[in-house]
Amino acid sequence: TDPTRAEELLKISYDTPFEIRNFVNNSFTTAGDATEFLPVFQPSTGRQFAKLPVTSADAVEKAIDAANVAFKSWSKTTRHQRSQYLRTIAELIQKKREIFAIWESIDQGKTLERARVEVDRAISNFSYFSTYILHEENAARMIDGVALTYEHRSPAGVFGLISPWNMPLYLLTWKIAPCIAFGCTAVAKPSEVTSMSAYLLASVFAEAKLPPGVVNVVFGNGAVTGSALTRSPAIKGISFTGGTATGIQIRRDTASDIGKHLSLELGGKNPTLVFDDVDLEAAVSLAATAAFTNQGEVCLCGSRIYVQQRIYDDFVTRFKTHVSKSFRTKHEVGAIVSLQHYDKVRSYLELAKAEQAVFETGGVPVAKPSEGYWIEPTVLTGVATSSRIMQEEIFGPVVTIAPFDTEDDAVRLANDNPNGLASILLTKDGARMRRVGEQLEAGLVWVNCWLVRELGTPFGGMKASGTGREGGAYSREVFTNVRTLHIPS
Numbered sequence: 001t002d003p004t005r006a007e008e009l010l011k012i013s014y015d016t017p018f019e020i021r022n023f024v025n026n027s028f029t030t031a032g033d034a035t036e037f038l039p040v041f042q043p044s045t046g047r048q049f050a051k052l053p054v055t056s057a058d059a060v061e062k063a064i065d066a067a068n069v070a071f072k073s074w075s076k077t078t079r080h081q082r083s084q085y086l087r088t089i090a091e092l093i094q095k096k097r098e099i100f101a102i103w104e105s106i107d108q109g110k111t112l113e114r115a116r117v118e119v120d121r122a123i124s125n126f127s128y129f130s131t132y133i134l135h136e137e138n139a140a141r142m143i144d145g146v147a148l149t150y151e152h153r154s155p156a157g158v159f160g161l162i163s164p165w166n167m168p169l170y171l172l173t174w175k176i177a178p179c180i181a182f183g184c185t186a187v188a189k190p191s192e193v194t195s196m197s198a199y200l201l202a203s204v205f206a207e208a209k210l211p212p213g214v215v216n217v218v219f220g221n222g223a224v225t226g227s228a229l230t231r232s233p234a235i236k237g238i239s240f241t242g243g244t245a246t247g248i249q250i251r252r253d254t255a256s257d258i259g260k261h262l263s264l265e266l267g268g269k270n271p272t273l274v275f276d277d278v279d280l281e282a283a284v285s286l287a288a289t290a291a292f293t294n295q296g297e298v299c300l301c302g303s304r305i306y307v308q309q310r311i312y313d314d315f316v317t318r319f320k321t322h323v324s325k326s327f328r329t330k331h332e333v334g335a336i337v338s339l340q341h342y343d344k345v346r347s348y349l350e351l352a353k354a355e356q357a358v359f360e361t362g363g364v365p366v367a368k369p370s371e372g373y374w375i376e377p378t379v380l381t382g383v384a385t386s387s388r389i390m391q392e393e394i395f396g397p398v399v400t401i402a403p404f405d406t407e408d409d410a411v412r413l414a415n416d417n418p419n420g421l422a423s424i425l426l427t428k429d430g431a432r433m434r435r436v437g438e439q440l441e442a443g444l445v446w447v448n449c450w451l452v453r454e455l456g457t458p459f460g461g462m463k464a465s466g467t468g469r470e471g472g473a474y475s476r477e478v479f480t481n482v483r484t485l486h487i488p489s
């Protein structure tokens with residue numbers, strides 16, 4: 001079960017599931033006094049291949065202690081030293097790119113092609129922050145010739161880094177890379193549903209000879225392991241990506257610890273607005289990619305498509321054809337991450353049937369799948385705006401299409417949702433790009449594109465989609481404390 005021998009792990013054994021182990025102080029340990037283990041299933045087959053410890057609160061506290069001890073020296077390393085470690089980690093992931101991609105696909109259900117994209121983005125997370133910290137500037141200002149003032153930043157301490165199951169490696173490294181780049185240390189907890197890539201990543205940290213305790217990885221569920229991490233007073237900050245309900249719970253659990261840094265990246269139910277001046281084929285293709293990438297399990301997926309009335313019928317016809325041709329189950333779309341999530345997505349499709357929505361493609365999947373958790377990409381029309389199908393995040397291969405008349409209608413419909421993570425705006429009209437784009441209640445607005453990312457731009461959501469932004473200098477806000485010095489002459 002030593003993940004440094006990742007190649008051997010590739011000989012997956014369903015008969016004897018291997019045990020995933022915690023990584024504390026650079027060694028792999030059985031999870032302290034874990035008495036409970038969770039089965040880990042391969043979504044494409046529905047078979048168990050590993051077991052995951054539910055790390056107890058006491059064992060979590062030991063990992064935090066390790067991170068606390070490491071913080072004393074790590075926070076004093078130079079940015080050049082830290083940069084070098086991040087570069088080495090990026091290179092090692094690059095070397096094991098295919099192993100990471102295969103395991104991510106086995107563990108999460110995503111296609112191998114999609115997994116490779118995410119491994120590359122994980123590498124970029126480390127390379128980006130390895131250079132970002134070398135170019136940080138900190139200008140001093142003279143006030144009226146009387147006092148010199150400047151901002152002094154220091155690493156905030158030990159962080160709890162908690163990630164979800166949809167893009168496991170990519171999202172966890174989006175936290176670990178800036179955390180250690182800015183001089184903090186970490187206890188990371190990946191989702192209990194998809195822990196494999198974090199397990200492999202831990203072996204990379206050991207191989208990179210990262211000082212012991214700088215990054216520790218504990219495995220387990222939210223109720224026991226995650227909650228112990230967020231509630232610990234020794235944790236100075238939490239960077240969390242996951243569901244809105246969990247984000248609210250973490251806010252509650254940390255309410256009395258007023259100084260704790262909190263960055264919460266939560267759920268989305270993102271609109272795609274298609275105006276009638278678009279190139280229809282290009283719009284269909286972009287809207288479908290935005291809906292079904294990673295089988296709809298991307299927080300940024302456009303799952304509510306609104307199309308201007310004049311081109312509505314034509315759009316729906318072409319969209320159906322495109323989806324049936326380009327997003328065939330098992331080829332272009334992966335399996336649903338878990339049986340539990342399969343049941344959740346299925347329940348929304350049952351509801352669609354009960355509400356007499358039109359299934360332009362797809363249908364209600366079987367209740368108890370015998371081999372893997374597969375759901376056909378599903379396009380729904382005739383769904384009311386007030387329906388739970390339109391209001392709640394389904395997080396699967398399900399998209400609704402509805403018409404709108406005017407620009408004002410489009411903005412109203414787009415914003416008629418508790419979430420505010422991302423929006424997609426398709427139009428050729430330059431003035432409208434700004435007029436509509438600036439009214440959308442979303443942290444990210446993509447005009448005639450989707451998922452374009454530059455790692456220095458602020459990433460995060462409005463409304464129920466979260467608190468705080470991450471990326472470049474925004475991540476620095478999360479992981480550092482700032483004090484302003486005033487020195488009179």
Ligand code: NAD
Pocket residue numbers: 162163164165166167171189190191192220221222223225226227228230241242243244245246247249250265266267268298299393395421460461465466
């Ligand atoms: P989740 O909230 O159930 O779990 C996320 C993580 O939190 C897991 O590691 C889980 O073990 C942990 N957790 C659960 N309860 C906890 C608690 N009480 N205390 C501490 N930790 C706890 O989310 P999920 O189902 O794994 O992921 C899907 C959600 O993530 C979707 O809502 C999706 O939109 C969201 N997401 C958001 C972004 C973003 O950047 N905004 C990116 C990806 C996914």
